[in-house]
Amino acid sequence: MPMRINKNIHRTKRNVIIIIAVSLLLLGVAGTWYFLNNSGSHELRENAIDYNPPTDEQKNAGLNAKSEFNKAHYDTQTTESEDSGVKKEVGLLISSMNQNDNTLTIAASMEVLDDNGVCNLKLSRTGFDTIAAQVKTFKITTYSACQDFNVDITGLEKGEWSAQVDYVGNSAKGTASAKVVVK
């Protein structure tokens, strides 16, 4: 009999402990939930400076950029290649064609640094006179652009026209074409 009494006391103590343990767990979860829903620290989302050391991913991406950079600037000879007199063909992109009232603005850029080149635009359509315009180039951060072609389209036949832009620089050239709908 005494043994049974001891067992019951033992079981009661264990139950109390389990209740305390579960209560503590619930308290922790509830506290967390409350914090996540009420804490002002969420404000950090919009301007939170991370002072932790960079992650491996961040460092590796930086190392890739460093590697590419130094390969181009220390380990390749592009700066020393000689001008053979043949113009290098570079990519030319007609990046936008916007029509505002009676002006058609065509923008183009090319993959070379050059602010002494020229860009020629031909706007053509079968059965109509070709419209031509010329602008100079302009250096951007790492490439160049043709200054905007602003074409007065007053009286121009509505419908689809072909736009061709040719770039010619001292050492490079490029060409691009696109369709443009005059409204």
Next chain:
Amino acid sequence: MSRSQYIYIYFAISIAFISAAVFNSAPTYAADARQFNAGKIIDDAIFTNSNSMTVQEIQDFFNSKVTCDTWGTKASELGEGSRRQWMANRGIYPPFRCVSDYYENPTTGENNFGKTTTPTGAISAAQIVYNYSKQYNINPQSIIATLQKENGMITDQWPTPKQFTEAMGFGCPDNVAPGAPACDPAYKSFATQVYQGTRHFRGYMDNQYCNQTWCTTKRVGQTTLQWNPDIACGTSSIYIENKATSALYTYTPYRPNQSALNAQYGLGDGCGAYGNRNFYLYFTDWFGSTSSVVSVTSPLRITGGVSGSYFTKTPIVVSFDVTNVANYAMGIGSMAVTVRDSQGRNFDYALRPILVPANSTVKYESSQILPTEGTYTFGIVNYKDNAWNDTYPSSSNAGNARSLNVPVIAMPTLTSNLSTVDDLRVGKASPVTFTVRNNSAQELNLGKVAASIRGPQKENLDLAPEAITLTSGQSYVYTKTFTPGAEGVYALSIASTRTNGAVWEMNYPLPEDNIVNDIVRTVKPANTITSGVNSSTADLHTRQATQVSFTLKNHSDSAIDLGKIGLMGRDPQGHNVDPGVVSVVLAAGEEKIVSFNFTPTVVGGFLFATLGTADGGKNWNNGPISESLSQSNSIYITVN
């Protein structure tokens, strides 16, 4: 307790503390490149928030991201033995400098790379970033993310000198023409790179065109972007939503393809481009979201004026909406509307702390009276962390105005009371008058001004409006006549319209001190008894003739046919002794005595009272009313 019981408790407490510690620590925000929004890489307000970091914070940030391998003792990640050896193979010798300990004289470009001393006039990289950030109002965090995405400068423990002198990649084309240098030598210093890069970010945002003086190629709107410097990789057409994104694409004109985005910080396929992706990733990981969860979702509204015009002496109300799309509340500091007059004087509206509940919109609204005539500039502004910012929170719609120039006109005033005669009569025209004055230094079209009248049944009896244009300081006297059609209480006020009647204003022009712009009048009848019923004989005896009379007056401007008017008479026994009736027609303004003869036959009290009929005698009433209580329409005569 047993050992196992202690273990239970220890375990439970540990779980509770660990869970709280894990979840309650400052949230970390691992960027996901797949969330990259090609049309809006970063909000304008965030890209241009030059108040985001102090010099010390920039320095602390640099220190946290790199521990410089000053002597190159560690193994080179690029091969060739140690880092020192790799450098030496290219003619570069220690001490090496990192962004955290690099100093440069911005004027001369002289720096401390390879030196143990700091050149005269040299300032830290952090100071250089900070200075140009402030000069061009670009977020230093945008500059830092650019430095890292260009050549890994921020995390690099052994950057080369060229990484500094071409730090922002400014002037370094992806394709180099034969014979051309890899980078434009005009920009060959760290300070010049940061200066030019930052200046161009600002320039690209502010100048959405390309001509002889400036060129922004990727403008807000529909544009075509290459996937990669290799044009063979093709292009994509996207809509650039804001100026910051326009600046980033103009700076680095490639859009990351899906393989680049799926790779997170890694490499995608052969057509991947990483500059703008890495800018997004680094910015997000290091400084938080590139898009605001809180934004201004309405234009700056200015109301409270008079039909779209604003005047002194009357409240001008400003308001705008701030919306939080996050599922948690956001405190954004305080908001206000700044107001400056043409001399730059401050008339700011109240600064109010703004806490936007989760998924909610709050409205900032404030009102004040501006004291003097002039053109004022109104603008939405935020105050947070001891700094003012006129771009935060950003606007959800680029077309929503955040700043407005508003002319405020000196309020025209009412300089004399709205007035009319006290004795308004039915049918009698009376003047209604008031005076307004233009207090503006300019000629002012006041619109139309009128006396507004509401009759006893609230009926509209407004007098004709007058269109008034007054030169500076000129006054105008409004005078109209009002002829009431019925008795009763009338409310008179001044009404005006600047919209040709679409909207009527009740406090414009504004009354000056002690001047009234509304009055109430009781209109009396056109005809009254102006002298009550009376007997010509004071001490009357039986068989003595007397005259009982009263006086009627027509107060109106036209003749009135009163029909039959008479006197009712009753002897002491109540027998009818009516003296008679007469037909009465009163000319305009005429006052007439109506008189009847009476000879009593018995002693006692006799009652006489006025009679009238409007239907030829079918129904009788008491006749005209008395002008006042002292003018009674009845009399009691005692016959002796």
